[in-house]
Amino acid sequence: MNKQEYTISLFTEDHIGIMSQITIILTRRQINIESITASESAVKGIQILTLVVRTSDEMVQKVVRQMQKLVDVLKVFVHTSDEIIYQQLALYKVKTKGLMSGNLIDQIVREHNARILEVSPEYMVIEKTGHKDQINDLLHVLQPCGVLQFVRSGRVAITRQVKELNAYLEEMDEVNKNRPEMIDTIN
Amino acid sequence: MKTEKVTTKVKEKTNGIETITGAEALLRCLVEEGVDTIFGYPGGAIMPVYDRLLDYEGRIKHILTRHEQGAAHAAQAYAMVSGKPGVCFATSGPGATNLITGIANAYLDSVPVVFITAQVVSNLIGTDAFQETDILGVSMPVVKWNAQVKKSQDIPDTIARAFYIATTGRPGPVLIDITKDAQYEKLSYSYKKCNYIRSYNPVIPLHTRAIESASIMINHAEKPLILAGHGVLLSRAENELFEFAEKTGIPVALTLLGLSAFPSNHRLYAGYLGMHGNYAPNLLTNEADLIIAIGMRFDDRVTGNLKKYAKNARIIHIEIDEAEINKNVMVDLEINNDAKEVLNHLIPLVQKKSYEKWIREFRICDKLEYEKVVKPETRPEKGQIKMGEVVRLVSEITNGDAIIVTDVGQNQMTVARYYSFSIPNSLVTSGGMGTMGFGLPASIGSGIGKPGKKVVAFLGDGGFQMTMQELGTILQYKVPVKIIILNNGFLGMVRQWQDMFYSKRYASTELVNPDFITIAKGYGIAAKIVSERADLKDSLVEMLESDGPYLLDIKIDREANVLPMIEPGASVSEVTLTYK
Numbered sequence: 001m002n003k004q005e006y007t008i009s010l011f012t013e014d015h016i017g018i019m020s021q022i023t024i025i026l027t028r029r030q031i032n033i034e035s036i037t038a039s040e041s042a043v044k045g046i047q048i049l050t051l052v053v054r055t056s057d058e059m060v061q062k063v064v065r066q067m068q069k070l071v072d073v074l075k076v077f078v079h080t081s082d083e084i085i086y087q088q089l090a091l092y093k094v095k096t097k098g099l100m101s102g103n104l105i106d107q108i109v110r111e112h113n114a115r116i117l118e119v120s121p122e123y124m125v126i127e128k129t130g131h132k133d134q135i136n137d138l139l140h141v142l143q144p145c146g147v148l149q150f151v152r153s154g155r156v157a158i159t160r161q162v163k164e165l166n167a168y169l170e171e172m173d174e175v176n177k178n179r180p181e182m183i184d185t186i187n
Numbered sequence: 188m189k190t191e192k193v194t195t196k197v198k199e200k201t202n203g204i205e206t207i208t209g210a211e212a213l214l215r216c217l218v219e220e221g222v223d224t225i226f227g228y229p230g231g232a233i234m235p236v237y238d239r240l241l242d243y244e245g246r247i248k249h250i251l252t253r254h255e256q257g258a259a260h261a262a263q264a265y266a267m268v269s270g271k272p273g274v275c276f277a278t279s280g281p282g283a284t285n286l287i288t289g290i291a292n293a294y295l296d297s298v299p300v301v302f303i304t305a306q307v308v309s310n311l312i313g314t315d316a317f318q319e320t321d322i323l324g325v326s327m328p329v330v331k332w333n334a335q336v337k338k339s340q341d342i343p344d345t346i347a348r349a350f351y352i353a354t355t356g357r358p359g360p361v362l363i364d365i366t367k368d369a370q371y372e373k374l375s376y377s378y379k380k381c382n383y384i385r386s387y388n389p390v391i392p393l394h395t396r397a398i399e400s401a402s403i404m405i406n407h408a409e410k411p412l413i414l415a416g417h418g419v420l421l422s423r424a425e426n427e428l429f430e431f432a433e434k435t436g437i438p439v440a441l442t443l444l445g446l447s448a449f450p451s452n453h454r455l456y457a458g459y460l461g462m463h464g465n466y467a468p469n470l471l472t473n474e475a476d477l478i479i480a481i482g483m484r485f486d487d488r489v490t491g492n493l494k495k496y497a498k499n500a501r502i503i504h505i506e507i508d509e510a511e512i513n514k515n516v517m518v519d520l521e522i523n524n525d526a527k528e529v530l531n532h533l534i535p536l537v538q539k540k541s542y543e544k545w546i547r548e549f550r551i552c553d554k555l556e557y558e559k560v561v562k563p564e565t566r567p568e569k570g571q572i573k574m575g576e577v578v579r580l581v582s583e584i585t586n587g588d589a590i591i592v593t594d595v596g597q598n599q600m601t602v603a604r605y606y607s608f609s610i611p612n613s614l615v616t617s618g619g620m621g622t623m624g625f626g627l628p629a630s631i632g633s634g635i636g637k638p639g640k641k642v643v644a645f646l647g648d649g650g651f652q653m654t655m656q657e658l659g660t661i662l663q664y665k666v667p668v669k670i671i672i673l674n675n676g677f678l679g680m681v682r683q684w685q686d687m688f689y690s691k692r693y694a695s696t697e698l699v700n701p702d703f704i705t706i707a708k709g710y711g712i713a714a715k716i717v718s719e720r721a722d723l724k725d726s727l728v729e730m731l732e733s734d735g736p737y738l739l740d741i742k743i744d745r746e747a748n749v750l751p752m753i754e755p756g757a758s759v760s761e762v763t764l765t766y767k
Contacts (some may be wrong), residue, residue: 012386013385013386017323017327017333020324020327021327024327024328028328061513062510062513062514065509065510065512065514066510068509068510069508069509069510071331071332071352071384071386071387072332072386072387073386074385074386169385172385172388173385
């Protein structure tokens with residue numbers, strides 16, 4: 001089975017426990033979560049969770065259907081990395097001494113499209129936004145200078161599809177217009 | 188432990204809005220939802236609710252079981268036979284965790300049950316307080332939905348959602364955890380049933396093109412086979428299935444939980460599917476050129492080895508839960524919708540046909556199975572009593588007009604094979620979970636859910652002893668269940684596997700049993716032991732004609748195996764009629 005990287009974007013109600021409900025679907029099948037991010041979406045009261053997992057196409061389809069089934073999940077999208085625009089943010093805390101020789105620091109920051117957030121006699125903090133490999137490249141460059149701390153955020157992603165969440169919400173409301181009599185037939 | 192002051196005055200009217208306690212509100216909500224029976228067990232945290240319950244006598248009947256697991260199974264069985272959601276109460280901590288097996292059982296078998304657990308006072312949550320467990324976390328993987336209520340004001344809306352979620356779409360258990368302070372604090376009460384949740388859409392728009400495609404596939408098939416499951420019963424589509432089968436002439440095979448969705452004695456009935464199912468439907472699954480799966484989920488006990496499953500067939504899957512489609516078996520056409528709805532649209536599009544040659548293949552297999560397995564199992568002339576003959580006799584005496592409850596294991600497989608079902612929802616059994624100990628409490632729930640209907644429980648001596656304490660519930664509420672212990676002194680199914688796959692090394696499967704007759708008598712239940720074939724029929728008739736509860740301890744052939752069998756890892760077409 002061919003494994004590859006998938007970005008799962010979930011739009012959910014802002015309820016406590018939803019993250020847990022989603023992650024147990026993955027842990028049950030021993031799928032490791034490479035990164036996870038939660039934030040408010042463009043629609044008030046709706047959260048967006050972005051998960052990155054490495055698994056097979058068959059498996060990702062199965063877990064996505066199980067996520068979609070959760071009562072508090074509005075809509076789930078799954079994308080391969082080439083189908084989305086995504087970024088991660090990283091912070092590096094580096095020994096000041098190591099970077100002070102000549103123009104080294106300016107050069108590194110410029111070349112890597114990073115920026116300096118804070119400088120002190122002991123350390124400086126550099127910020128970089130980009131893809132995982134770009135972030136790692138900068139880490140490699142900084143390592144000889146003495147990296148004291150390094151942290152990378154989860155992936156945030158935006159889809160290229162034209163239909164936005166609002167359209168899905170309207171669609172759901174539309175489906176539900178004729179609800180009362182349909183429910184009678186079920187009960 | 189600190190006890191809260193009991194509020195004697197429950198109702199207050201201020202400015203025309205009625206103010207009541209959370210406990211009172213909970214019970215009113217339940218009455219609004221048509222609940223008249225609750226199974227449960229009290230304890231510290233849920234005392235405010237039980238206190239109010241006393242004033243609901245005549246409106247709500249509370250059945251006090253002897254263990255919370257019993258309450259959960261009884262509530263599930265109640266739901267299965269009555270068609271109404273079951274309701275179950277338990278207190279915090281151990282009360283709540285004792286429900287888990289029952290909740291998981293209801294989840295795997297898609298039965299709507301509303302579980303209400305109490306929680307410690309909200310400011311104690313997270314402090315490892317006395318009888319505190321994180322029941323939301325514990326139950327999360329086995330509920331359709333759960334929620335905690337910390338403010339009495341939130342009780343009505345949460346209960347309304349709980350019933351809506353439990354009963355719509357693919358049904359399932361839900362759990363509401365209510366803190367003790369939310370039970371005694373007051374709220375302004377009003378109730379509105381829920382019929383819409385933005386993020387939850389149980390009613391799926393009908394995909395008519397898919398149904399048209401299905402009809403073309405059906406009309407062109409030469410060896411079609413219907414596999415029907417619990418979904419047919421849950422969507423009340425038995426009549427539609429019947430009509431569909433009669434019109435198309437396609438044989439119908441049923442899963443364990445699908446049993447009673449189609450009459451067992453119908454000419455198109457192909458048999459029961461699965462590891463110990465009938466010979467014909469298992470074997471011929473791999474001969475079929477079209478499989479129409481309706482409300483079933485291709486469980487591993489049904490499919491056997493997936494790599495060798497139905498390779499000659501195109502598969503149409505009619506299923507309300509999208510997550511079940513392409514989960515185990517990749518299908519050619521998916522119709523993600525309610526079985527009844529789909530069949531209603533499909534029936535006018537299919538041609539009237541008959542498949543005499545194809546059906547004959549089933550009958551040839553049936554004949555073979557009858558000679559090799561069914562006849563010696565159900566009509567033996569010598570030797571010890573067989574499980575099959577007990578089930579056949581009960582089937583003949585009741586003529587299908589009874590609710591049949593089973594435990595799990597050989598007793599269950601034998602009932603599934605030899606009882607002739609004719610009334611929908613007349614089998615109550617634990618399918619997906621295979622929970623030993625389910626039978627006895629489930630028979631109580633069945634008896635209470637369908638008063639006046641005969642309830643017969645087939646239990647093994649092992650499973651019976653797992654929840655035997657529920658005899659006390661039978662005594663207290665005079666539930667007239669007929670309990671048949673198919674007693675072989677072994678954990679029969681495990682022993683069968685040890686016999687077949689572990690060189691007859693009977694590790695911890697032999698039981699030293701107590702005198703079940705004395706135990707039954709202790710609970711005021713009429714009881715009799717049967718060890719001779721000559722006494723069997725009369726004893727069964729006597730039991731079935733009695734008014735009250737009755738227990739028969741039937742001594743069964745100790746080392747008999749259930750056949751046919753699809754061995755683990757084997758294909759459905761490798762089903763064997765003989766062993767060794």
